Amino acid sequence: EFVLTQSPGTLSLSPGERATLSCRASQSFSDVYLAWYQQKPGQAPRLLIYGASNRATGIPDRFSGSGSGTDFTLTISRLEPEDFAVYYCQQSASSPWTFGQGTKVEIK
Amino acid sequence: QVQLQESGPGLVKTSETLSLTCAISDGSIGNYHWNWIRQSPGKGLEWIGQISASGSTDYNPSLKSRVAISVDASKTHFSLKLSSVTAADTAIYYCARGTTSHYVSWFDPWGQGTLVTVSS
Numbered sequence: 134e135f136v137l138t139q140s141p142g143t144l145s146l147s148p149g150e151r152a153t154l155s156c157r158a159s160q161s162f163s164d165v166y167l168a169w170y171q172q173k174p175g176q177a178p179r180l181l182i183y184g185a186s187n188r189a190t191g192i193p194d195r196f197s198g199s200g201s202g203t204d205f206t207l208t209i210s211r212l213e214p215e216d217f218a219v220y221y222c223q224q225s226a227s228s229p230w231t232f233g234q235g236t237k238v239e240i241k
Numbered sequence: 242q243v244q245l246q247e248s249g250p251g252l253v254k255t256s257e258t259l260s261l262t263c264a265i266s267d268g269s270i271g272n273y274h275w276n277w278i279r280q281s282p283g284k285g286l287e288w289i290g291q292i293s294a295s296g297s298t299d300y301n302p303s304l305k306s307r308v309a310i311s312v313d314a315s316k317t318h319f320s321l322k323l324s325s326v327t328a329a330d331t332a333i334y335y336c337a338r339g340t341t342s343h344y345v346s347w348f349d350p351w352g353q354g355t356l357v358t359v360s361s
Contacts, residue, residue: 166345168348176353178351179351183349221286225346228301235286
């Protein structure tokens with residue numbers, strides 16, 4: 134089973150700042166198999182990025198993804214108030230599909 | 242935009258079978274894979290399994306002996322059955338649409354989720 138480790142666990146930032154979230158995989162895989170989600174309290178996760186760098190429909194361009202191999206990054210260029218949430222990465226390189234444990238982006 | 246809605250009992254007794262259904266708003270299974278995912282405080286997000294439009298399934302090995310996912314004959318709903326439940330199966334259960342590929346998967350959209358509590 135592929136393990137995804139996200140860091141940091143919590144990121145404390147102010148609106149307008151840049152957020153950089155990391156997702157490290159236990160084994161290397163193609164970027165096509167990596168997705169990112171945003172989850173707000175009481176809501177289901179929402180797809181942000183698929184194929185490591187492709188924004189899902191309706192996702193603002195302040196969200197970007199990059200990476201390959203074992204290291205993947207989600208960047209939020211300038212945090213808006215609605216971006217404070219928990220973010221998860223997910224892999225489908227090998228079944229069972231797995232998720233990272235999440236990074237919480239909180240208001241500083 | 243397709244919407245998904247989970248339904249089923251919110252309370253299941255220990256050792257019994259958890260049964261949930263997901264309704265697809267536009268009524269079409271299409272060529273997609275359809276997934277069940279759960280979320281608990283202790284284990285985070287856990288993929289349970291998926292079913293394709295043709296009915297082939299793929300399950301998480303950690304649950305495989307207890308899980309069955311099926312599509313109804315009208316192909317407007319798909320279901321989850323998890324047998325011999327324990328307190329460890331208490332979680333929010335989500336249904337979600339996958340991709341048209343068996344080999345690469347992301348989940349979009351998700352249902353709103355339904356909390357299932359297992360208790361004696």
